[in-house]
Amino acid sequence: MKSLEKYIGYEIYPYSFKDGNDDGYGDFKGLLSKIDYLYDLGVNLLWICPFYKSPMDDNGYDVSDYYQINETLGTMDEFKQIIHECHSRGMKVMIDFVLNHLSDEHPWFQEAIKDKNSPYHDFFIFKDPVMKDGKKCLPNNWEGFFSESVWTYVEEIDQYYFHIFSKKMPDLNWDNPKLRQEIYKVARFYLDMGVDGFRLDAIAHLAKDVTFSDSELPVNEKGIVLDTAKFSNREELYGYLKEFKEEVLDHYDCITIGEVGGCASCEEALRYVDREKGYITMAFNFDTCWENGAYGDYNKKDKDIKVNVKNMKSLFKKWYDACHENADMPIYWVNHDHPRVMSQYGNVKYHKQSAKMLITTLLFMYGLPFIYQGEEIGMTNVDYEDLDDFKDVSAQNFIRSHKDFVSEEVMLRFLRRTSRINARTPIAWSNGEYAGFSNVEPYVKVVGNYPTINVEDNLKDEDSIYKYYQKAIALRKEISSTIYHGSFELLDKENPYLFMYEKKDEEHCYWVISSFSTKNHRVQLPKEYDVLLANHKVVTRHGELIVHPYDSYVIEVKEN
Ligand code: NOJ
Numbered sequence: 435m436k437s438l439e440k441y442i443g444y445e446i447y448p449y450s451f452k453d454g455n456d457d458g459y460g461d462f463k464g465l466l467s468k469i470d471y472l473y474d475l476g477v478n479l480l481w482i483c484p485f486y487k488s489p490m491d492d493n494g495y496d497v498s499d500y501y502q503i504n505e506t507l508g509t510m511d512e513f514k515q516i517i518h519e520c521h522s523r524g525m526k527v528m529i530d531f532v533l534n535h536l537s538d539e540h541p542w543f544q545e546a547i548k549d550k551n552s553p554y555h556d557f558f559i560f561k562d563p564v565m566k567d568g569k570k571c572l573p574n575n576w577e578g579f580f581s582e583s584v585w586t587y588v589e590e591i592d593q594y595y596f597h598i599f600s601k602k603m604p605d606l607n608w609d610n611p612k613l614r615q616e617i618y619k620v621a622r623f624y625l626d627m628g629v630d631g632f633r634l635d636a637i638a639h640l641a642k643d644v645t646f647s648d649s650e651l652p653v654n655e656k657g658i659v660l661d662t663a664k665f666s667n668r669e670e671l672y673g674y675l676k677e678f679k680e681e682v683l684d685h686y687d688c689i690t691i692g693e694v695g696g697c698a699s700c701e702e703a704l705r706y707v708d709r710e711k712g713y714i715t716m717a718f719n720f721d722t723c724w725e726n727g728a729y730g731d732y733n734k735k736d737k738d739i740k741v742n743v744k745n746m747k748s749l750f751k752k753w754y755d756a757c758h759e760n761a762d763m764p765i766y767w768v769n770h771d772h773p774r775v776m777s778q779y780g781n782v783k784y785h786k787q788s789a790k791m792l793i794t795t796l797l798f799m800y801g802l803p804f805i806y807q808g809e810e811i812g813m814t815n816v817d818y819e820d821l822d823d824f825k826d827v828s829a830q831n832f833i834r835s836h837k838d839f840v841s842e843e844v845m846l847r848f849l850r851r852t853s854r855i856n857a858r859t860p861i862a863w864s865n866g867e868y869a870g871f872s873n874v875e876p877y878v879k880v881v882g883n884y885p886t887i888n889v890e891d892n893l894k895d896e897d898s899i900y901k902y903y904q905k906a907i908a909l910r911k912e913i914s915s916t917i918y919h920g921s922f923e924l925l926d927k928e929n930p931y932l933f934m935y936e937k938k939d940e941e942h943c944y945w946v947i948s949s950f951s952t953k954n955h956r957v958q959l960p961k962e963y964d965v966l967l968a969n970h971k972v973v974t975r976h977g978e979l980i981v982h983p984y985d986s987y988v989i990e991v992k993e994n
Contacts, residue, residue: 443764443766444477445480450860453874473523482528495599531635543558562593575653582658584598614677621678631690633692638697639697640675690715703757741779784984920937
């Protein structure tokens with residue numbers, strides 16, 4: 435995959451994509467039945483989230499056997515068929531590789547907790563309890579990402595093990611060369627099978643502060659604190675990646691995108707992805723995913739959530755400035771860990787219009803675009819009324835740790851706008867029962883608006899979001915050279931309502947004009963131009979474009 439210029443990524447969360455065998459879970463059979471749907475959309479690089487054998491504490495990110503397919507999803511033969519069907523259509527397949535941790539049900543961990551002298555004990559991170567007033571206490575005050583301590587006690591060996599995610603997901607000890615070799619074997623196994631690359635899960639966290647000293651940050655009511663610096667982008671990590679690259683990745687024509695989360699600055703990210711000196715192809719950071727203030731204070735009312743357009747633009751620009759000369763970069767609104775972009779940055783009152791605007795804004799910037807499943811029909815956040823419906827380990831940990839002092843109503847409002855479940859509801863394929871996802875009740879409840887927001891209706895309607903995506907993707911591929919190699923300048927960058935930019939090379943100049951506003955605005959047009967894509971009839975007055983709520987335009991500037 436020498437040049438990434440013409441690739442359009444699409445993320446598949448397989449358990450929620452399409453149920454092909456009526457057990458309520460999405461599966462490979464369902465996915466196989468929809469490859470043409472994806473091909474027709476125009477995407478040509480699939481990122482498939484974890485499919486390995488798993489007890490499903492974290493929906494497959496807790497792997498109990500890398501070499502087996504989780505039963506609910508199907509078989510290895512079906513997986514190979516997916517690769518084959520994609521390749522025969524010129525589409526690539528990138529799989530999610532979970533290498534920071536695995537499931538506590540993985541045989542390596544089971545061995546490790548039986549016996550401190552087992553070679554597998556050193557595949558994980560264990561610490562003795564700290565004795566305080568004759569009581570066994572946690573080795574330090576670090577909190578993990580899922581609202582609990584990073585330490586869990588194992589009585590049999592009288593030690594704590596380390597996990598930055600759920601307690602069923604012990605972290606691997608990358609300091610151990612034997613462990614690293616086992617991980618490389620897994621990578622080779624899938625690359626030899628024909629996959630085109632990896633999305634490397636939680637890669638920023640492979641190395642920890644091995645002093646394991648307490649964080650100096652203020653602790654919460656449970657005496658712990660999330661101090662990501664203790665286990666993110668640490669020096670040793672780059673050595674591990676160098677080895678992974680030299681021993682495995684360099685021997686294949688593959689793409690690698692590391693998830694570096696919100697924990698890496700541009701400088702740190704470049705250490706991973708610099709074309710000359712880096713180790714992987716690109717990095718997913720989440721800077722632009724959180725620009726509406728939905729997170730943080732759970733007491734915040736929905737009416738106080740506002741998209742910060744100015745800041746969002748400057749963040750896209752910041753990453754462009756850092757990367758475009760030295761590295762490829764992915765561009766995306768959200769993924770399976772975030773709320774739906776329609777609810778995050780769009781406006782359900784302007785459903786079609788804002789969905790079309792969002793994809794236009796994204797597609798014509800530098801980078802490899804990733805669409806998250808369901809965005810192409812404008813799927814929204816959940817309308818759940820019951821906290822039990824938020825079937826996700828991080829939401830349930832949040833509920834458990836806040837229920838004594840936060841009302842149900844507040845938790846419900848907060849989770850409806852921030853929970854990962856928003857992205858994980860079954861794809862609405864039709865307005866039939868269970869949204870056409872399955873013939874039985876799905877493992878996660880469907881969103882209530884599927885009678886109007888579904889694929890079937892989109893395919894019938896020439897003006898639908900899906901049909902617009904097709905056009906926009908085709909245009910992006912057609913003009914990809916300027917988009918990938920041309921300059922990128924924000925236009926009217928202080929404007930808090932309009933996201934406008936210019937892409938330019940020696941031959942072409944394009945403007946993208948997008949509105950995140952519910953009011954009309956005016957934009958001075960160039961002297962001569964062609965409209966290449968628009969989600970609204972073009973209305974001009976005295977040389978100005980009238981930009982209606984959530985309008986979006988791509989124009990080619992002929993003379994300015
Ligand atoms: C990041 C993944 O995107 C998320 O879904 C998962 O819970 C954690 N890593 C742990 O694997």
